[in-house]
Amino acid sequence: MRHIPSLPAVRVFEAAARHENFTKAAAELGMTQAAVSYQIRLLEERLGVALFRREKKKVVLTDAGRRTAGETSRAFDVLDAAFSALRAEDEGTLTVTTSYTFANTWFAWRLGAFQMTNPEMAVRMLTDDAIVDFAGSEVDVGVRTGQGDWPGLTSELLFRVDFTPMCSPEFLERHGGSLKPKELLDIPLIGPEDPWWAHWLREAGIDVAERPPRPGVRLGYQAHEGFAAMAGQGMAMLTPFFWRNDIAEGRLVRPFGQVSSRGWGYWLVYAEHRRLVPKIRRFREWLMAEVARDLKQLAASAPPPDQGMS
Known part of the structure; x- marks a missing residue:
């Protein structure tokens, strides 16, 4: 059995870690900055580990957050490739019934x-x-x-x-x-x-x-x-x-x-x-x-x- 945290929260973390900026992550995901911050807090509470340090007007990945960010980004790349292949296959054939x-x-x-x-x-x-x-x-x-x-x-x-x-x-x-x-x-x-x-x-x-x-x-x-x-x-x-x-x-x-x-x-x-x-x-x-x-x-x-x- 896999013990994976909430996927929406993981998706938010991946974007926030890539930008190291909650505001840019919010813009990419179509969310508010407050919603991004809330999802990160939920994820940190679930893991019991701080992923970001809050500093003046910015956030910085912790060592744990940086290690996790790399693996998370690679996992999303694999998912994107898998679904891209499905989209390409679907677009490659049109089936019509009549x-x-x-x-x-x-x-x-x-x-x-x-x-x-x-x-x-x-x-x-x-x-x-x-x-x-x-x-x-x-x-x-x-x-x-x-x-x-x-x-x-x-x-x-x-x-x-x-x-x-x-x-x-x-x-x-x-x-x-x-x-x-x-x-x-x-x-x-x-x-x-x-x-x-x-x-x-x-x-x-x-x-x-x-x-x-x-x-x-x-x-x-x-x-x-x-x-x-x-x-x-x-x-x-x-x-x-x-x-x-x-x-x-x-x-x-x-x-x-x-x-x-x-x-x-x-x-x-x-x-x-x-x-x-x-x-x-x-x-x-x-x-x-x-x-x-x-x-x-x-x-x-x-x-x-x-x-x-x-």
């Missing part, structure tokens, strides 16, 4: 750009739709979908989740080149069991009756559904933000101007006590800027709200 859809439709295409601007840092992405416990894992930041209310985490909105039907140009051409919302009830849909379909159709003024799920392709993830739509397999309900490049390059089309939402969003999340960690701050700034740029470009290319609705 959902399968966000990773495959947007994030994986851009994460390399962040790593290139931070070459000293390794970036690791973990893809899992399960919610990660930040307290019990090595995860630094996450991108989650929901309402933004996760206890113990800081949540910053990246963008709202909205959705609208999309398909390949060839698929649309096979079905007359244009569609009305009610015609969606009679054409092949990708993921027809998705509740987004009924929500969007009701907002488009179509009375969707309760009935057994329609036959159709079921792929489970929006990432898969978007690629199936590009392959001409049907109409998919997709989030325009994720498919902006495919729309711009003609692999997908938006037959309707209406975009619906159910109030969810994608959020950047991280532990509240780590908000000032440099690598998290740099990643946050980069991600916010990337998302803002894509949202601006998406808004400029959006079709008129009434397109295809007459």
Whole structure:
């Protein structure tokens, strides 16, 4: 069993001995001179040895204090080196967790750009739709979908989740080149069991009756559904933000101007006590800027709200 005096008092002694000045030690430690003097007195009483001699307007280390000061400073150097190594290791890797859809439709295409601007840092992405416990894992930041209310985490909105039907140009051409919302009830849909379909159709003024799920392709993830739509397999309900490049390059089309939402969003999340960690701050700034740029470009290319609705 170690018989170590109060560590706060030892820390105060090390600074006071190094400066041989209580006022300078107080300034370094963010304390008052009186608090430094009090901690030294407690330490001397605990040890039963005088560490400083109080002389006119100054303090001087005793022989015992000088012997102890050297060993104490070396011990703090060892501690500093140990924790510096941990800080360097932590700063050397950024671990990001996110959902399968966000990773495959947007994030994986851009994460390399962040790593290139931070070459000293390794970036690791973990893809899992399960919610990660930040307290019990090595995860630094996450991108989650929901309402933004996760206890113990800081949540910053990246963008709202909205959705609208999309398909390949060839698929649309096979079905007359244009569609009305009610015609969606009679054409092949990708993921027809998705509740987004009924929500969007009701907002488009179509009375969707309760009935057994329609036959159709079921792929489970929006990432898969978007690629199936590009392959001409049907109409998919997709989030325009994720498919902006495919729309711009003609692999997908938006037959309707209406975009619906159910109030969810994608959020950047991280532990509240780590908000000032440099690598998290740099990643946050980069991600916010990337998302803002894509949202601006998406808004400029959006079709008129009434397109295809007459």
